[in-house]
Amino acid sequence: MKKAGILNRHLAGALAELGHGHEVLVCDAGMPIPDGPRLADLAFRAGVPSFAEVLDGLLAELVVEGATAARELEGAHRTLLEDRFPGLTLVPHERLKELSAGARLVVRTGEARPYANVLLRCGVFF
Template sequence: MKKAGILNRHLAGALAGLGHGDGVLVCDAGMPVPAGPLLVDLAFRAGVPSFAEVLEGLLDELVIEGATAAREVREANPAATRLLTGHFPALELVSHEELKALSAGAKLIVRTGEARPYANVLLHCGVFF
């Protein structure tokens, strides 16, 4: 049994299968989930687990070379904006509609229980060397 890191077996297995250039969408409970990408749904109750908790856990495990979020987050969700720009100074911002379209190309979608708007980010996996 693992004693640290991500313990959810479905999420841990999906993360192990990621490679350079793969996309991982971390999304709130309301984001539409497209058919195609593998979905690991962690949502339990509204707000649980939070977007911040899940994002922090994923960033502890993954090499990320870039990230894309909806520009609407800046006005609608200042806390998510601070979190994202703190981790990704070169955060790419697109329309929410474009982010939804881009999510169809993700390899993995991790749905949180987040109940605040636009708490979504498409992570672009890098390589550790």
């Protein structure tokens, strides 16, 4: 049994299959899930788990070379993303939904605040 890191076996397995250039959408509970990408649905109750805790857990395991979020994002989540991704790309929310169709993996959180979504582009560790 794993003693650290992401314990959810479906999510851990999906992360292990990612390669350079693959995209992962981390989204709130209200984001439409596109057909195609693998889904790790972590939503339990409104706000649980939060966007921030899921994002931080993923960032502890992934190399990320870029991130895209909705221009409409405001407040604490915008600050969170700008702090973690200095080169954060902002696009209209409708465009983010279009881009999410190309994601390899979607990780749905229980976040209940709007626009708490980010599309991560995987990098390499070397």
